[in-house]
Amino acid sequence: MSASRFSPEVEAAIREVRAEVARLHAELVRYGLVVWTGGNVSGRVPGADLFVIKPSGVSYDEITPENLVLCELDGTVVPGTPGSERNPSSDTAAHAYVYRHMPEVGGVVHTHSSYAVAWAARGEEIPCVITGMADEFGGPVPVGPFAIIGDDSIGRGIVETLRGHRSRAVLMQNHGPFTIGVTAKDAVKAAVLLEDVARSVHLAREAGPLIPIPQDDIDRLYARYQNVYGQAEDDRR
Numbered sequence: 529m530s531a532s533r534f535s536p537e538v539e540a541a542i543r544e545v546r547a548e549v550a551r552l553h554a555e556l557v558r559y560g561l562v563v564w565t566g567g568n569v570s571g572r573v574p575g576a577d578l579f580v581i582k583p584s585g586v587s588y589d590e591i592t593p594e595n596l597v598l599c600e601l602d603g604t605v606v607p608g609t610p611g612s613e614r615n616p617s618s619d620t621a622a623h624a625y626v627y628r629h630m631p632e633v634g635g636v637v638h639t640h641s642s643y644a645v646a647w648a649a650r651g652e653e654i655p656c657v658i659t660g661m662a663d664e665f666g667g668p669v670p671v672g673p674f675a676i677i678g679d680d681s682i683g684r685g686i687v688e689t690l691r692g693h694r695s696r697a698v699l700m701q702n703h704g705p706f707t708i709g710v711t712a713k714d715a716v717k718a719a720v721l722l723e724d725v726a727r728s729v730h731l732a733r734e735a736g737p738l739i740p741i742p743q744d745d746i747d748r749l750y751a752r753y754q755n756v757y758g759q760a761e762d763d764r765r
Contacts, residue, residue: 546593561639568617571712583614625683635712643726648699663753666694674701
C-alpha cells in the first residue's frame with residue numbers, strides 16, 4: 529500500500545491517530561509505567577487496515593506525530609510516509625496480530641510497569657479483591673504464555689488469553705503487561721489502572737490474607753461501571 533492510495537478521509541484519520549498516539553506516550557512516562565525507551569503505544573487508523581506505532585529505541589521525549597511509524601496490519605511499514613525510514617517497535621508483530629484477530633481493538637499498549645511485571649515474573653494472575661478492579665477489569669487479570677519477541681508469538685498469546693475475557697489486560701509470563709482498548713487512549717487507561725491494582729493487591733497480600741469478592745458482586749460492579757458510571761461521552765471503554 530502506498531501513500532498515494534489514501535483517500536483524504538484516511539489521510540485525516542492517520543494525522544489524528546499520529547497526534548493522539550504521540551501524546552499518549554507521554555502518559556506512560558507521567559504515570560511511571562516505562563523505563564528508558566521500553567514500552568509502546570499503538571493506535572488503529574479508523575477506516576483503513578493501518579496502525580501507528582512507536583519507533584524502536586527512540587526516547588520518549590523525542591516522540592512526535594511525524595516520527596511515529598505507519599504500518600499495515602501484517603506489520604509492514606508503509607513506504608514513503610512520515611517515519612517510514614525508522615524501524616518500528618520490536619513489538620510491532622504482536623500489535624499487528626492483535627489488530628488482525630481482534631477487530632474490536634483500536635489500541636494496544638505494552639509497558640514495563642514494576643508491580644505488573646512482578647506478577648508476570650511469578651506467572652500469577654492478579655485476583656479480583658478490590659472493587660475498582662471489578663469495575664475496570666471485570667475479574668482477575670490473567671496470565672498469558674511465555675513468548676519471545678521477534679515474531680507474532682506474543683500477539684498469539686495476547687489474543688488466546690483475552691479473547692472472550694472481560695479483562696483488557698494480560699500479564700505475559702516473564703515479560704510484562706499488554707493492554708487493549710477500543711481506542712489507544714482506552715488502552716493507556718487500562719495500563720495505568722492495571723499498575724494501580726497490581727500495586728494495591730501486592731501490598732494487601734503482604735499485610736495478610738486477601739478477601740475475594742463474590743462473583744455475583746463482581747458482575748454487578750462491572751455492569752454498573754461499564755454501563756452507568758460517568759458521562760455519556762466518556763471514553764471509558
